[in-house]
Amino acid sequence: MDNKKIASVLNNLISICEDGVEGYRLAAKEAKGANLKAMLNQYVSQRQAFAGELQPIVAGLGVDPKDSGSAVGALHRTWMAAKSEVTGRDDAAILAECETGEKAAVAAYEDALKHDDLPANIRTIIQRQYGQIMTGRRDMEALHDQRA
Numbered sequence: 001m002d003n004k005k006i007a008s009v010l011n012n013l014i015s016i017c018e019d020g021v022e023g024y025r026l027a028a029k030e031a032k033g034a035n036l037k038a039m040l041n042q043y044v045s046q047r048q049a050f051a052g053e054l055q056p057i058v059a060g061l062g063v064d065p066k067d068s069g070s071a072v073g074a075l076h077r078t079w080m081a082a083k084s085e086v087t088g089r090d091d092a093a094i095l096a097e098c099e100t101g102e103k104a105a106v107a108a109y110e111d112a113l114k115h116d117d118l119p120a121n122i123r124t125i126i127q128r129q130y131g132q133i134m135t136g137r138r139d140m141e142a143l144h145d146q147r148a
Contacts, residue, residue, distance in 0.1 A: 001115065001117040001118060001119075003061040003062060003063065004061075004063060005115075006061055006118065006119070006122065007058045007061045007062075007063035007065075008063075009112050009115055009118065010054045010057060010058045010061075010065075010112075010122070011058055011063070011065060011066045012108060012111075012112065013050075013054055013108060013109065013112055013126065013129075014051045014054050014055060014058070014065060014066040014067075015066045016104060016105050016108040016109075017047040017048075017050045017051040017054070017105075018047070018051055018066065018067070019101065019104070019105075020043065020044075020047035020101060020105055021044055021047045021048050021051070023097075023098070023101045024040045024041070024043040024044045024047065024098065024101075025040075025044050027040045027094045027097065027098050028040035028041045028044065030094055031091055031094050032091050033091050035143075036091050036094070036095065036143070039139070039140075039143070040098065043098075043136060046132065046136070050129050050132075051066075053125060053129075054125070055067070057122060057125075092144070095140065095143060095144050096144065098140060099137075099140055099141065099144060102133070102136070102137045102140060105133050106130075106133060106134065106137060109126060109129065109130040109133060110130070112126050113126060113127065113130065
């Protein structure tokens with residue numbers, strides 16, 4: 001796999017992480033429950049760290065790293081903000097929207113891991129981040145189930 005292809009895969013992950021940072025930041029601002037707010041702020045920090053870990057790798061490949069989210073992510077956040085206005089900023093609704101965002105992150109990481117020809121060191125980073133996202137997704141689902 002050439003450097004531009006590797007950088008493209010990583011830039012996609014950076015974009016999804018940046019979407020997560022902004023989405024979780026918005027959700028944490030709107031959440032009422034202290035536990036939910038704390039969890040969402042933890043995910044803000046996690047996704048910032050993930051993007052921060054990938055950006056220098058992309059730069060090292062001679063490509064400009066992404067430093068913002070995607071248009072789809074921005075649209076989702078706008079929709080989430082509008083929906084929260086209608087639903088009265090209900091924590092259950094906020095959590096459900098976060099789960100939707102997590103599905104997108106999982107899909108992006110799974111797509112990245114389909115590239116068997118990624119360098120081993122980069123694949124290791126992606127696998128570790130993916131594992132942490134999956135743990136967070138399970139925690140989020142458990143919290144959602146407790147609220148149901």
